[in-house]
Amino acid sequence: MKVTINDVARLAGVSMKTVSRVINKEPSVRKKTYDTVMDAVKELNYQPNLAARNLAGTSSFTVGLVYDNPNAYYVIDMQNGVLSRCKDEGYELVIHPCTYTDANMKDEFITMIKRSRLAGLVLTPPLSEQSSITNLLDELNIHYVRVLSGRPSDDDQDTCIYVNDYKAAYEITTHLLTHGHENIGFICGDKEHKSTSERLEGYKAALADHHKEFDKRFVYDGKYSFESGVEGAKHLLAENNTLAITAILGGNDEMAAGALFASRLMGIAIPEQLSITGFEDSPFSRQTWPKLTTAHQANDVISQHAARLLFTKTRGARNQDKDIITSFTPSIVIRESSGPKQ
Amino acid sequence: MKVTINDVARLAGVSMKTVSRVINKEPSVRKKTYDTVMDAVKELNYQPNLAARNLAGTSSFTVGLVYDNPNAYYVIDMQNGVLSRCKDEGYELVIHPCTYTDANMKDEFITMIKRSRLAGLVLTPPLSEQSSITNLLDELNIHYVRVLSGRPSDDDQDTCIYVNDYKAAYEITTHLLTHGHENIGFICGDKEHKSTSERLEGYKAALADHHKEFDKRFVYDGKYSFESGVEGAKHLLAENNTLAITAILGGNDEMAAGALFASRLMGIAIPEQLSITGFEDSPFSRQTWPKLTTAHQANDVISQHAARLLFTKTRGARNQDKDIITSFTPSIVIRESSGPKQ
DNA sequence: AGTTAGAATGACAACGCTATCAACAAGCTA
DNA sequence: TAGCTTGTTGATAGCGTTGTCATTCTAACT
Structure with missing residues (x-):
């Protein structure tokens, strides 16, 4: 046996x-x-036998995935991606959910590290954005790869996988602009998340390239939640839509779904009177009616590459993986929630 | 160090x-x-050191979680529960997502087992309902604990954690009945899932106890999906609601959300003209408007107990855990989507 | 006090693999 | 041909724990 x-x-x-x-x-x-x-x-x-390999070898065959993200869809996708790669390469995955606080973080990591030596960690946003964590890991001398919202130039390519939310937001905004929409609302996610500012920047850049002036009255500060989307739409479309908004960009699908719901309650026809778009292409975007135009983020693929990047670190010079993509741009998926301005 | x-x-x-x-x-x-x-x-x-323990000892400190469930919320909850228990007891968790087919299942399991000897597996529905899997595990002599929809008497208490969907559906139906609803629609989930039949039986039993005759025209066979909820509501409320339905029980939150959405489109006021209830208390039920009355299923607690039950098996007679709960009944959470018949 | 069962402890060999280093073969240079 | 390098292989010693079995201690008996 x-x-x-x-x-x-x-x-x-x-x-x-x-x-x-x-x-x-x-x-x-x-x-x-x-x-x-x-x-x-x-x-x-x-x-x-994995235990024997880990015990005997200098390099470990175990990687960790750390997350602190309320979005179950996101977490599962990331996890599945890392997992599939681990399976292929004979690695084991240790999952570590955690609510981030500087205080307990250190202890948790140390315990985790001591229990089973790790090849490294995959950090997902928003945890990956915390410099206190990366500093801690540097200090503990633990390899890690971060999945981050950002543009490739930003930081070092060895430790980061970038998701170009900027570009995706630029494209989705451009999509709306070329369909005749002039007054486009934007419902932001949490201020602390880097994706929020990246997406907002992309939105602004698209407006600028179409010679439209940015007007902060068109922006609502939300929270990446459904409720927040509802509030955002109510706010942006207040007082009989004095801003004459004909399109709303949701910072993510959840907020877009909220905006869509609120709009319906206000008796606004989607997409005839108002186009709404989301972000992420989570199952959410297909569970609304009409389905959401959104930016597809291949989280499983992204996390697969994160895992591959991490593997190259432990394996040393030999067996390098040369085909790792370190920058991803979500691609627009056009569905029924958006259309030309009428 | x-x-x-x-x-x-x-x-x-x-x-x-x-x-x-x-x-x-x-x-x-x-x-x-x-x-x-x-x-x-x-x-x-x-x-x-976990690797050393696993290598040297007869019992293993690694457990596996196997899932084949499209519902990310559910999976994450189950996972977190098992994980928290593992952390407390010094176990490691290996996650194993898989799309079930008799054919590849065996190979996958065997590989998994060989790579790292496992203390056992936690099986979640619908995988836990497949007798071909449990037979295979018996044959391979691998411990397992199943989380199942069902009533305590059904099977052996050593390997199963039951979720009493029957009782929960009974209670939620009773809730509606006592609020004056006489014609209650039911949107079923996938036929293959045990939870579907359990919930339906509970619904029937409640009707019977209130001397209401069961009428299969009030039941719609759905798929545990949002779309299916939309279809279900359309079907049940068809032709100007000839059945005079004043309440709809969704087989889960997703379908209830779909039903709610469809109802709105038909111009039906919720809960004034129609009460809608869900099942599971997933984040879904709070992302609709109005929020859904539903049955709260403490998946994290359930899976914690599943893990504990599994641990007792490897640890042998010593260190037995006596406070394991093997039967859970989801409890009703009343929100704004249901109210008295008007 | 002497005996003895049983509890408490320790010495040492596994567990299945990798790392180190030595050994050997093959192909080169001088 | 001797001497060297480079490529290929194997013997052996760990890695950090648990299992086995022998040993020592303790307390309760004659």
């Missing part, structure tokens, strides 16, 4: 160290030896 | 085996010795 490296070695007629070399893709193994060993591995359906 | 069992032993002036006995709460350790060791453990902030 339990197949060990020795069984493989015996069958292949080599030493156990050679088998170890083969399964770790170390250099200096003759092609023929490699094949013999691989045949034995397959024949016995050998799976290296 | 790295503290091992030997460091603790040295500081406490005992052998490393005694330290091992203490941290594993084995019997036959003098109280005084125990305290001395624990002091040393605390002073050095010692954390047993």
